[in-house]
Amino acid sequence: MNDQSAKFIEKIKDSYQLTDPHIYLGAGILDGKVLAEAEVNLSLRMMNRHGLVAGATGTGKTRTLQLLAEQLSDAGVPVFMLDVKGDLSGLNQAGPVNPKIEDRANQLNKPFIPAGFPVELYSLSGKLGAQMRATVLEFGPILLAKILDLNDTQAGVLAVIFKYADDNKMPVIDLNDLKKLVSYLAEEQGAEEIKSTYGKISTATSGTILRKIVAIEQRGLGAMFGERSFDIEDLFVKVDGKGMISLLNISDVQNQPVLYSTYLLSLLAEIFYSMPEAGDLDKPKLVFFFDEAHLLFKNSSKAFLEQIETIIRLIRSKGIGVFFCTQAPTDVPESVLSQLGNRIQHALRVFTPNDVDAMKKTVNTYPTSDFYKIDQTLTSLGTGQALITVLNEKGIPTEVAATMLTAPRAIMGPLNAADYNDLIRSSAVATKYQETIDPESAYEILTKRINDKLSEEESQIQPEVTETPARGEKSIIEKVMGATITRQIGKEIVRGLFGMLTGKKPRSSGGKSIFGF
Structure with a gap:
């Protein structure tokens, strides 16, 4: 081991070695070599400081969300996730061992132990899981105006209609x-x-x-839209000490991005308004993963963005963590991005002038490093690798680390049709919302x-x-x-x-x- 490697390992240990409960993300990479001693961890205490998982298509963002969800569940923390392609239901069953996974485990010097996790399946159409609903009243005029794609005049009329109903x-309801x-x-x-x-x-x-x-x-x-309206208490369930992983499968409504992204915000708003103040906790009460986050912010009004900013800023005091997942950090408004203390950045691809501009902006959001040229590192990361900086248990940003991420332990894909349907049929929650x-x-x-x-x-x-x-x-x-x-x-x-x-x-x-x- 050369002096540079020894210095790198020491820096990473100083930054990421935690005494509090934490999630193991992987190990640092230097000059193309995985250094297993340089463990990269994420403090559970800091997960309500929110986070960002970003990267180009095919770089492994979904699997990063999966490994985070698995370890949160193990720690007794419930998780809510958007399942965009319908391929996260495999979290319910232990994954198979294959040569690629074994090789990754050997590089990290960590044994691979397959495991399944408690999963609840939800759907906005009611066809792919328990029906998730909200009343029209619960949505409110701002969110409903976004769903209906109303202009300012029409949105003002809708607000008057809601005011009349309120008075x-x-x-x-529907x-x-x-x-x-x-x-x-x-x-x-x-x-x-x-x-x-x-x-x-x-x-x-x-x-x-x-x-x-x-x-x-x-x-x-x-x-x-209607009743029975979804009860957020169903998100905070634990099974045998493991946090429930609630998946909203939107594979059948992928072509309605404004609708499902706005529904997620309405759900997050209810959590925000309903939960009591919690202060600093050893671990969050719930972590909310917001996949395809760019859809939430695209073409949004100033009032809409202000509501998002307010919720993200204040909801951490309720013990709730929110992680946005998108292709580039520039997809998230600066007012929101500044509140995301934990960053997991997968590879970026630079093909157009806009990509170059996005790369420069992304590099500027990272602290300087003695070990990497950030722009070169971001374009050279492989699948399942990421550039990471998070908050340590004292709330201080950690050293930037190119990281080989650990592999998820459950199936990295959907359940087969029979197992998927069995999971729905056996669910008391699915029966409840029928x-x-x-x-x-x-x-x-x-x-x-x-x-x-x-x-x-x-x-x-x-x-x-x-x-x-x-x-x-x-x-x-x-x-x-x-x-x-x-x-x-x-x-x-x-x-x-x-x-x-x-x-x-x-x-x-x-x-x-x-x-x-």
Whole structure:
């Protein structure tokens, strides 16, 4: 061993040697050689300081998330992960041993011990796992406006509609409730009711909002709005001392990135508003992995980004860690990136001028190193290798280390179809969310209000007037039956119980007005 290697090992040990519980990430690489003594560890205490896993496609980001999830589960820390391609369900079963894994274990001087972990499968469509739902009210106007791709004017109208529902204690559970409410407030009866207090809603704007709601339903995603709404307590489960790994399989809705990324943010918001302050803990209560993070930030409004920044900044005090996974650090706004204390950077590929610019920005986010030229190292890392700097147990950034990562111990791929379906069938959570509830909500309330108004008007009409309306003139009944409000699409999905009726706080409000986030 030469002097440079000895110096490197000493530096890495000083930076990464921990007395507190920690995750073993791998061993440092210098001049192409893996130095097993230079162990690279991540303190569990620091995982609520959040993190970033980045790198080009095919560099091993998903497997890095897997090895983090496995060791967190072993430590009794529950994990929530987005399963983009549907290939993380193998976490439930011990992985096979092969020559490549054995070679990696030998280089790291660590025995490879296959293991499976407790896994719960979820789905937004309800087809690939337990149905994950949220009520329209829980989403709130800001997140819903992003999903519907509304402009500023339309988003403002949607905020007014939510404010009206809030002020009138009106349950808005599913998309049919929302469609009914939009139509009612743009039609004659509702329009007059809100004109002086909230302002007039144009039929052009309401029509656009309605069309975009229907478009979501036509894509088969209406079922994610309604009751029974997802209970975040199901994320904090432990099985035989191991933390539950909850996987949201979105392989069947990959072409709806705005929808599923926004749903994840709504879930994170509920966790933020619902969890009590925890202070500094020896390990986090939950680690939330946000894969395909660039989709969350792309084309987002200033208000939307401010909400994300606020949640990320404050949620660590609740004992929750959030790790973003994306192709390049530049995908994450600087205001959020600055809060991510733990960095695992896989290889970057430089093909275009934009790639060169992204590389320069990435290099500038790393501390200087006596052992690496950061830009050269980032382009020369192999699959399953990463450039790492994290926070040690005192919160101090560690020495930058090119690292050979340890291999995941579970299957690195999906379960076979039979085992996957068995896992769903045996799940008490899947059974729980099959149950649907259909109480009175905005649809029924407004329908009754319209019918009552119609009956009142009919009773005031003299028989001789209603028997023979003037030629070409519609009767009151015909007018009402022809109105937009009565031509709405019939109820197609199940609605659930409004939060305030069960004592549950709306996801988007934390028990406050739903007008905000």
